[in-house]
Amino acid sequence: MKIVFFGTPEFALSSLRALTAHGEIAIQAVVTQPDKPKGRSLQKTPSSVAQCAEELGLPVIKIENLINNQEVFDQLSRYHADLYAVVAFGVILPSALLALPARGALNLHPSLLPRYRGSSPIQTAILNGDTETGITVMLLDEKMDHGPIVAQHTVQINTNDTSPTLSDRLSIMGAQLLVKGMLDYSNGKVQPYAQDERYVSYTKQISKDDGRIEWTKTSKEIARQIRAYKPWPGSWTILDNKGKPHTLKIIDAVPLSTIADYAQNPLSHTPGKLIQLSRKRYAFVCGGSTLLEIFTVQPANRTTMSADSYIRGNLWLIDTIKK
Numbered sequence: 001m002k003i004v005f006f007g008t009p010e011f012a013l014s015s016l017r018a019l020t021a022h023g024e025i026a027i028q029a030v031v032t033q034p035d036k037p038k039g040r041s042l043q044k045t046p047s048s049v050a051q052c053a054e055e056l057g058l059p060v061i062k063i064e065n066l067i068n069n070q071e072v073f074d075q076l077s078r079y080h081a082d083l084y085a086v087v088a089f090g091v092i093l094p095s096a097l098l099a100l101p102a103r104g105a106l107n108l109h110p111s112l113l114p115r116y117r118g119s120s121p122i123q124t125a126i127l128n129g130d131t132e133t134g135i136t137v138m139l140l141d142e143k144m145d146h147g148p149i150v151a152q153h154t155v156q157i158n159t160n161d162t163s164p165t166l167s168d169r170l171s172i173m174g175a176q177l178l179v180k181g182m183l184d185y186s187n188g189k190v191q192p193y194a195q196d197e198r199y200v201s202y203t204k205q206i207s208k209d210d211g212r213i214e215w216t217k218t219s220k221e222i223a224r225q226i227r228a229y230k231p232w233p234g235s236w237t238i239l240d241n242k243g244k245p246h247t248l249k250i251i252d253a254v255p256l257s258t259i260a261d262y263a264q265n266p267l268s269h270t271p272g273k274l275i276q277l278s279r280k281r282y283a284f285v286c287g288g289s290t291l292l293e294i295f296t297v298q299p300a301n302r303t304t305m306s307a308d309s310y311i312r313g314n315l316w317l318i319d320t321i322k323k
Contacts (some may be wrong), residue, residue: 034064126162135206211225219290
């Protein structure tokens with residue numbers, strides 16, 4: 001079976017490697033997004049998929065615009081692919097390209113569709129406190145994450161999962177499901193079925209501002225946000241240093257029981273207040289009279305450090321801490 005692979009970030013690497021290694025599948029080309037500035041130097045860097053494809057000796061096509069791009073259309077049509085495999089490519093394929101392969105295009109999506117269509121299903125599942133999510137292999141159509149389902153697999157979400165840890169598991173399991181789904185679909189062993197539109201939900205494009213912590217939320221909600229938005233955009237707050245804003249990113253934290261278990265005067269503590277629990281233990285007051293104990297933080301333009309080290313190095317915070 002001849003295929004063309006579309007993908008861009010690290011999440012797609014397990015699928016690319018699994019498809020490359022399978023004896024019944026021949027990857028004709030790998031399509032990915034162009035090199036983009038990365039790091040402090042903003043040096044243009046190939047995508048994770050482009051680097052992996054080059055290591056595997058596969059032809060790489062870097063495309064920024066797919067709409068009305070006759071050159072790309074002609075180039076891809078010469079491969080006479082049976083199927084396209086699309087994994088986190090980052091751009092919706094136009095109908096003209098979807099019509100090129102004989103059997104269409106299969107997409108790997110990290111949720112149990114029709115739930116969590118869109119760009120941030122992994123973060124949203126953690127943010128919402130779900131106990132399970134999954135992987136879907138679907139036949140692409142012109143609408144976002146809308147096409148008929150070929151295969152699905154459920155994955156448990158652990159209480160300490162972050163977006164990277166859950167993404168890694170979904171990537172590995174998804175690669176196995178994609179290979180099997182492509183072979184079963186190509187051989188006529190499965191019949192794609194329509195998604196149930198009654199259960200559709202959507203995720204949003206995450207922005208940097210989404211990482212700002214709203215301390216009026218409960219500590220459990222904020223702890224889920226920290227795990228969901230790791231590493232980007234991160235979860236951060238702004239502390240007041242005598243009228244000067246001081247940005248602090250919370251890296252690791254756990255929700256605790258009610259503030260009454262730790263503070264002598266719980267009603268005097270408002271959400272966003274930093275209190276000392278005991279020696280070297282600190283927590284932020286959250287909504288619902290709950291507490292979020294912090295372990296690892298990162299001040300602006302600094303490396304990560306323990307919460308205790310950060311507070312001991314910022315004596316101005318001591319005046320704001322009350323038992």
